[in-house]
Amino acid sequence: MDLIHNYSTDGFFDELLDENHQPRPHYAHFIEKLSHLTAEEFAERRQEAEIYFLHRGITFTVYGDAQGVERIIPFDCIPRIIPHREWKRLEEGLIQRITALNLFLHDVYHDQKIIRDGVIPRHYIESARHFRREFIGFNVPRDIYIHICGTDLVRDRNGQYLVLEDNGRCPSGVSYMLENRQAMKRVFPEFFSGANVLPIDAYPSALLRMLQYIAPQGVDDPTVVLLTPGLYNSAYFEHAFLAKSMGIDIVEGADLVVKNHIVYMRTTRGLKPVHVIYRRIDDDFLDPTVFRKDSLLGVPGLIEAYRRGNVSLANSIGTGVADDKVIYYFVPRMIRYYLDQEPIIPNVQTYLAQEPRDYTYILEHLNQLVVKSANESGGYGMLIGPQASSEEIAEFKRKIIADPRNYIAQEPIALSRHPTYCEGKFEGRHIDLRPYILYGEKITIVPGGLTRVALPKGSLVVNSSQGGGTKDTWVLHEDTTN
Amino acid sequence: MLSRVANCIYWMARYIERADNIARLVDVNLQLLLDYFQSDKTKLDQYWEPILKSLSIEEAFHAKYQLANTDCATDFLTFDLSNPSSIKSCIRTARENARLVRDQISTEIWEEINRLYHFVNAASAEEIWESSPSEFYRQIRQSSQIFQGLSSSTVLHDEAWEFNQIGKYLERADMTTRILDVKYHILLPRVEDVGGALDTFQWLVILRSTSAMEAYMKTYNSDVTPLQAAEFLILNNIFPRAVRFCIRLVDSALRRLAHLREGEFSHPVEKISGKLLAELDYSAIEDVFQYGLHEYLDHLQVEFNHIGEAMQQTYIYSPAQEMGSEVIWHQQQIQQQ
Numbered sequence A: 001m002d003l004i005h006n007y008s009t010d011g012f013f014d015e016l017l018d019e020n021h022q023p024r025p026h027y028a029h030f031i032e033k034l035s036h037l038t039a040e041e042f043a044e045r046r047q048e049a050e051i052y053f054l055h056r057g058i059t060f061t062v063y064g065d066a067q068g069v070e071r072i073i074p075f076d077c078i079p080r081i082i083p084h085r086e087w088k089r090l091e092e093g094l095i096q097r098i099t100a101l102n103l104f105l106h107d108v109y110h111d112q113k114i115i116r117d118g119v120i121p122r123h124y125i126e127s128a129r130h131f132r133r134e135f136i137g138f139n140v141p142r143d144i145y146i147h148i149c150g151t152d153l154v155r156d157r158n159g160q161y162l163v164l165e166d167n168g169r170c171p172s173g174v175s176y177m178l179e180n181r182q183a184m185k186r187v188f189p190e191f192f193s194g195a196n197v198l199p200i201d202a203y204p205s206a207l208l209r210m211l212q213y214i215a216p217q218g219v220d221d222p223t224v225v226l227l228t229p230g231l232y233n234s235a236y237f238e239h240a241f242l243a244k245s246m247g248i249d250i251v252e253g254a255d256l257v258v259k260n261h262i263v264y265m266r267t268t269r270g271l272k273p274v275h276v277i278y279r280r281i282d283d284d285f286l287d288p289t290v291f292r293k294d295s296l297l298g299v300p301g302l303i304e305a306y307r308r309g310n311v312s313l314a315n316s317i318g319t320g321v322a323d324d325k326v327i328y329y330f331v332p333r334m335i336r337y338y339l340d341q342e343p344i345i346p347n348v349q350t351y352l353a354q355e356p357r358d359y360t361y362i363l364e365h366l367n368q369l370v371v372k373s374a375n376e377s378g379g380y381g382m383l384i385g386p387q388a389s390s391e392e393i394a395e396f397k398r399k400i401i402a403d404p405r406n407y408i409a410q411e412p413i414a415l416s417r418h419p420t421y422c423e424g425k426f427e428g429r430h431i432d433l434r435p436y437i438l439y440g441e442k443i444t445i446v447p448g449g450l451t452r453v454a455l456p457k458g459s460l461v462v463n464s465s466q467g468g469g470t471k472d473t474w475v476l477h478e479d480t481t482n
Numbered sequence B: 001m002l003s004r005v006a007n008c009i010y011w012m013a014r015y016i017e018r019a020d021n022i023a024r025l026v027d028v029n030l031q032l033l034l035d036y037f038q039s040d041k042t043k044l045d046q047y048w049e050p051i052l053k054s055l056s057i058e059e060a061f062h063a064k065y066q067l068a069n070t071d072c073a074t075d076f077l078t079f080d081l082s083n084p085s086s087i088k089s090c091i092r093t094a095r096e097n098a099r100l101v102r103d104q105i106s107t108e109i110w111e112e113i114n115r116l117y118h119f120v121n122a123a124s125a126e127e128i129w130e131s132s133p134s135e136f137y138r139q140i141r142q143s144s145q146i147f148q149g150l151s152s153s154t155v156l157h158d159e160a161w162e163f164n165q166i167g168k169y170l171e172r173a174d175m176t177t178r179i180l181d182v183k184y185h186i187l188l189p190r191v192e193d194v195g196g197a198l199d200t201f202q203w204l205v206i207l208r209s210t211s212a213m214e215a216y217m218k219t220y221n222s223d224v225t226p227l228q229a230a231e232f233l234i235l236n237n238i239f240p241r242a243v244r245f246c247i248r249l250v251d252s253a254l255r256r257l258a259h260l261r262e263g264e265f266s267h268p269v270e271k272i273s274g275k276l277l278a279e280l281d282y283s284a285i286e287d288v289f290q291y292g293l294h295e296y297l298d299h300l301q302v303e304f305n306h307i308g309e310a311m312q313q314t315y316i317y318s319p320a321q322e323m324g325s326e327v328i329w330h331q332q333q334i335q336q337q
Helices: A025-034 A039-056 A082-109 A124-126 A173-186 A203-213 A236-246 A302-309 A321-324 A331-339 A357-363 A389-404 B005-034 B041-046 B049-054 B060-063 B070-078 B087-102 B107-121 B127-132 B132-153 B161-186 B197-209 B212-219 B226-235 B242-258 B266-280 B286-291 B293-316 B325-333
Strands: A059-062 A070-074 A077-083 A148-155 A162-165 A222-229 A250-251 A257-260 A261-267 A270-273 A276-278 A313-314 A348-354 A370-373 A382-384 A406-409 A418-423 A424-432 A437-438 A444-447 A450-454 A468-475
Touching: A025 A077, A039 A059, A039 A070, A039 A077, A039 A173, A039 B107, A039 B226, A059 A424, A077 A082, A077 A173, A077 A418, A077 A424, A082 A148, A082 A162, A082 A321, A082 A331, A082 A437, A162 A321, A173 A236, A173 A450, A173 A468, A203 A222, A203 A236, A203 A437, A222 A236, A236 A250, A236 B005, A250 B325, A257 A302, A348 A357, A348 B242, A357 A389, A357 B049, A370 A389, A370 A418, A382 A389, A389 A406, A418 A450, A437 B107, B005 B049, B005 B070, B005 B087, B005 B132, B005 B161, B005 B197, B005 B293, B049 B060, B049 B070, B049 B161, B060 B070, B070 B087, B087 B107, B107 B127, B107 B132, B127 B132, B132 B161, B161 B197, B161 B242, B161 B293, B197 B226, B212 B226, B226 B242, B226 B286, B226 B293, B242 B293, B266 B293, B286 B293
Parallel strands: A077 A468, A222 A250, A222 A276, A276 A313
Antiparallel strands: A059 A070, A148 A162, A148 A424, A148 A437, A257 A261, A261 A270, A348 A406, A370 A382, A370 A406, A418 A424, A424 A450, A437 A444, A450 A468
16 A cells, blocks of 8 residues: 555645655654555455444544434554654653643642742632632642643644643543554554554553552552543543553442541442542532532542542642643743753743733734633634634634633644545544653653544544544654664 | 442343343244244234233333234334333343443453444344344344353453342343243133143243253153143253243352351342242142242242342442432533543
8 A cells, every 4th residue: 555655745744754755764664564555455454443443342422412422433544653762852841741730739739939939920820710729738649739641742834842731630532542552453463563663551550550659648558449420421431441451440429438538439248448539520520518519420528538638539639720721821931940941842832811912912813823711621612713714703702802811822833744544545634642641659651642633634623522533653662763 | 349330230131131032032933923823814913912911011012002913013022222121222221231330341241242232223233134033133142142151251250240140040030931921821712722732832932932942852852741841941950041040040149149158148138039949949840830820920020029129239229319310411521631
């Protein structure tokens, strides 16, 4: 199968081809392997991969339908390949970033030096929707706030990696990273021989080790559970997948009960104490006696048990302040302030609507900017100026004027593209990359991440809820080219 | 293990077993229809009535259809989602339960249930049925057998396994009594027809519906008689679809769950199942017929319910939550990232 013939980069940075339309060296081995397949064979294997996903029930739920329809996340069989040296640099940048974010979270919930030193204006912190002032002065186990971080990276027209956002609450998608690799190995085993792809299977055990590490003091053999919102959550497949891979129980709020500030789960043999909860429920829903009173997903009394140190949560409560998109703007400053280093991976050029100078600029250039609301995810609450209608622009203008604190604007990035199989041929599609960072006794990043691909032609939105698909992501061993 | 998980595994096993039994029942009757009643339209229009009655779904059926003829009845029993005991409904419920505990069952089990679910839900399912109902039901039965094989060979034989066993054998015992009860609801034209060709034929259908024909022949080495057929399906100790066999397995699973030795009891549920087992162990088929076959089958079904309820009370019961399911559904969805 010939991937390059008739393929055009259209002037975008292409992951596979360089500016002279030559394959980058780290793709050479893959292209050679692919060339041994005929178009029919390739199409057949693609279908096998789809059947694999369907039979394994690797689905996400599309909201909006009455029952929540399960869909297979579209999977593209052309892997994204990252050479070793490039990955090493990314890894350093991600470690730097999560270190600074955790120092920041500890600081804003304790001494607030960064505010007092004037590096971040106080009002931005205090107006952050997920800032939990109730937890000021509270010590989280091992001083770790963000245990699991999914940082979204993109590359611009020059191939420069940029951080788009840090997902520091309950980032999802890691199960697709792991399943994509399984599917690829099963359907295209020959691609792997001699390719020197670094394995990613260690993720679940690294996750479990991290969760055990944060257990309350004095608990030697902690019981760890995964708390899910339930079957109708879009990421339910992932919750079950991770619990199974770690050999821990997946629980719903109703399976847990708090007595004398100790969390128990209801078992066939009565109540059993729980020590660490990997919660995939937002802060707001964790405990109806503390946060949202109407929450039916949470566990009454959980927060008090947490406060008393009887149970640990990952991620900690209050991390949402660090992934407020307005606070994201300040991460490079945090890196300089806490670590005295220059950021290794820069942010996207960002404007804050609440800053007077930026405010005017944003309102005057809406049709050239990407506008995002501070606390949405999944591709919702966004305006892509260059592609928006005048009505949409007028609507965002009204929203920004009404609540400038809630909006940021960014220069649109000409996201890098990757050859992707589209109806019988290969076409360039925009991609991003979400590596998963685990912060426990040490910081672990399995080599790779979830590459998401915007499947509709020209689209810049990679979220699965917006029609995005995924690819397997290969990081090569250092013995390979580059 | 979590009570909720035990509950899901129990119901998953029950519903897979139910789908299997209904597939047997419908398939056998469809095949027999090819031989009989060909000319008698009135009989054809009522043929399925006793089967619906024995499954206690005749009211739901008649809310929708007047006549229990083959078209409506097979559709109601196979594809109709408004019938919670249709094959399609059973498989949906089983898969929903499996999905809730997919971290607790083996990947192979999950994939088989998922495959079965996609098979009956595919647009092509009714076409496959149209071209060969028998092939369609064979696939359902086969998948259920694969599920059972995987259940016994790919998971720990721990607590979860016991709940799987209890669900499977309780459902199977119940379905065997229901299939037997079909005979009660089929009225013979005249009293003197008892023991006649039609009567024998009907007993044959019952044995075939429970895959018991060959085992019956091996056991009795003689013609099918009402007494022997009923004895075989209720009191046989080594035929895996006989009530006594099933209850013995339910009872031993319950005893293992409670870590009991001979003669010991720790919950009411073991007394209920033990008592029923003793009754079956020491009963003769003549006693059953004296009591009245239909009445006895009713009594057995009531006892199965008692076992199920007492098991729930012991291992699964948690305070009922008064929740708006719509609200939960919405809240589950709005979690971020």
